[in-house]
Amino acid sequence: MNKLTHLDDKGEARMVDVTDKAVTAREARAEAILRMAPETLRMILDGEHPKGDVLAVARIAGIMAAKKTHELIPLCHSLNLTSVKVDLEAGEDGTSVVVRTRCKLSGQTGVEMEALTAASVAALTLYDMCKAVDRGMVIEAVRLLEKTGGRSGHWQADPA
Template sequence: MGDQLTHIDAKGNAQMVDVTDKAVTQREARATATVSMQPETLSMIVKGEHKKGDVLTVARIAGIQAAKKCADLIPLCHPLMLSSIKVELSPVPEENCVRIEAVCKLAGQTGVEMEALTAASVAALTIYDMCKAVDKGMVIGDVRLLEKLGGRSGHWQAVP
């Protein structure tokens, strides 16, 4: 934890990190989020009975779109040319939730952790938005980075 905050300059001002001299490397990040809900809500999603349409497909598309828009949402993120975005949504009936996993990749000078986290978060928010009329008590949680690969800091993985 001894690393300095890279988005703050010597005077304490916010700044976008200068990556000009960093090497282009393959980078990848995996993030997750969970949406917990009533069993009836999950059943409706799984059976495709929601009047607004296919909740999981819409959430997947929203997550992909969000990763591409990350720099528009988070002020100090670099706009990136992502080479791959995957968003998987898995209903878990025994836990009454949908687990979301987002993976973003690129060959570039900066990491894709924020893009993966944004994809997972927005996919979760989309599930909430589509289902809030039938289940206002849904809980979005467990939003976190699972793994990152590439760059100067190399491979990092969350402790299970």
């Protein structure tokens, strides 16, 4: 197992020094799933939710969250993201919304945390906007799907 990079030789937390790392194109994709009652999903998809277009609000929240990841998660670098995409679609099961995100940049450190934060906050926003009609919703399966770039190269999750 690799050594944890956010700990120094004394075991104390530190921000990783990326000064000497090469600038490369980097991309990360993540997802989260929000399970809900079929009636809640129908309300969202038919545009009948009392709060309006909750998918649009969740998309904006995910984009904003990716841009603020360094403010939310200690020791994350502030990144100059060049692209953030948040896609939300009904799950094939008829009882979920699948949130998929993609973050890109050219830089010295990866964007995995930004993609994961975007997926998480988009799902949390959907929960917040729909809780009045369905308090039993569950956010699950927040995970990194793929990352490219940097010294470690390409990584892809096993299919769920």
